[in-house]
Amino acid sequence: MKLLTANFVQCSVKACSATPKCFPLHFDQQTADVPLELAHEDVDFSPEFIYNILPRIDWPALLITARELGNNMLPETTPEIENPNAPENEQILRDLHTLLLETQIIQGSMRCENCNHIYFIRDSIPNFLLPGHLVQ
Amino acid sequence: MEEKEAEQLEQEHVHEVYDRIASHFSQTRYKPWPIVERFLQSLPAGSVGLDIGCGNGKYLSVANPGIYIFATDRSAALVRIAAAERRARGADVGVADGIEMPVPSGRFDFAISIAVVHHFATRARRVDAVRSVLRGLREGKEEQGGKALIYVWALEQGGSRRGWDEGDSQDVMVPWVTRRKKKEGEEEEERVEKRYYHLYRKGELEEDIAAAGGVVVENGYERDNWWAVARR
Numbered sequence: 001m002k003l004l005t006a007n008f009v010q011c012s013v014k015a016c017s018a019t020p021k022c023f024p025l026h027f028d029q030q031t032a033d034v035p036l037e038l039a040h041e042d043v044d045f046s047p048e049f050i051y052n053i054l055p056r057i058d059w060p061a062l063l064i065t066a067r068e069l070g071n072n073m074l075p076e077t078t079p080e081i082e083n084p085n086a087p088e089n090e091q092i093l094r095d096l097h098t099l100l101l102e103t104q105i106i107q108g109s110m111r112c113e114n115c116n117h118i119y120f121i122r123d124s125i126p127n128f129l130l131p132g133h134l135v136q
Numbered sequence: 137m138e139e140k141e142a143e144q145l146e147q148e149h150v151h152e153v154y155d156r157i158a159s160h161f162s163q164t165r166y167k168p169w170p171i172v173e174r175f176l177q178s179l180p181a182g183s184v185g186l187d188i189g190c191g192n193g194k195y196l197s198v199a200n201p202g203i204y205i206f207a208t209d210r211s212a213a214l215v216r217i218a219a220a221e222r223r224a225r226g227a228d229v230g231v232a233d234g235i236e237m238p239v240p241s242g243r244f245d246f247a248i249s250i251a252v253v254h255h256f257a258t259r260a261r262r263v264d265a266v267r268s269v270l271r272g273l274r275e276g277k278e279e280q281g282g283k284a285l286i287y288v289w290a291l292e293q294g295g296s297r298r299g300w301d302e303g304d305s306q307d308v309m310v311p312w313v314t315r316r317k318k319k320e321g322e323e324e325e326e327r328v329e330k331r332y333y334h335l336y337r338k339g340e341l342e343e344d345i346a347a348a349g350g351v352v353v354e355n356g357y358e359r360d361n362w363w364a365v366a367r368r
């Protein structure tokens with residue numbers, strides 16, 4: 001699972017979806033069975049792609065996810081970029097590219113702050129199916 | 137049919153079947169439908185969207201490379217195949233239920249639901265599935281809002297080899313036959329899987345979209361299927 005995807009997923013439990021605590025899911029508590037494992041996977045760099053996707057990102061949520069995964073380098077607010085191809089913007093776009101698209105979460109767990117349900121990621125695939133008792 | 141009974145039927149005649157036939161299914165379903173292709177290629181760069189019930193992920197490579205798709209399916213076996221399709225940049229996959237979707241409301245520019253809603257066994261569940269497709273879309277007037285493409289099997293397919301048509305029963309079990317030889321020289325073993333479908337009659341998809349709170353902006357019929365583009 002790409003780190004970017006963590007910015008677009010939340011708890012599947014219906015009762016949680018009405019509360020702001022269901023997003024983002026948290027990486028702060030990992031289990032011994034499925035310890036957190038990150039990997040770097042090369043992806044062709046496209047400054048336009050990052051530039052275009054930037055307005056779609058929930059920045060406060062990204063800050064939380066990045067911090068929980070050990071990255072404290074992000075600015076506090078969405079970077080303001082006018083021209084994605086200007087040389088002075090290359091570094092920040094490259095950094096975001098590396099963080100959002102090249103950081104693969106190979107395995108680990110994500111926790112809902114509201115109901116504490118844990119969602120596992122294995123073989124780089126997150127599983128959001130709920131056990132029967134949580135489905136309303 | 138009760139909710140529990142419907143879920144049991146879907147478990148047996150949709151989820152378990154797809155898990156078993158995933159690899160066969162993957163070899164046969166390679167041709168994208170033109171309407172889906174046109175929809176995906178019309179999206180502007182920077183669009184973020186969902187492919188709900190992505191199957192083997194065949195649409196992940198059809199979309200333009202400037203967009204991002206989070207593709208989910210209920211079948212873990214199919215998602216594993218789809219994972220190989222996620223292009224370097226523009227897509228990711230997950231295992232999720234079509235009704236209990238793990239995504240925030242109102243953040244997505246588009247969603248596609250291709251050959252999925254017809255697998256839910258009651259009208260209430262089909263409307264819930266449509267609602268779940270629409271829920272993720274950005275709200276907004278006309279072009280400002282997100283849009284969804286929903287595609288379902290039609291009852292009216294007199295021209296196809298199956299020959300269903302107006303007036304026939306809409307709830308059917310469709311056989312999927314797999315053959316394999318255990319050993320050279322042995323007879324082929326034939327296995328028949330039955331998949332549940334609710335065949336949509338003309339106008340029914342639009343009714344379900346309206347019941348789910350959506351607005352149809354475009355609709356039509358393509359190769360034995362009804363389709364509609366809807367907004368919230």
Ligand SMILES: [Zn+2]
Nearest residue numbers: 011016112115
């Ligand atoms: Zn929750």
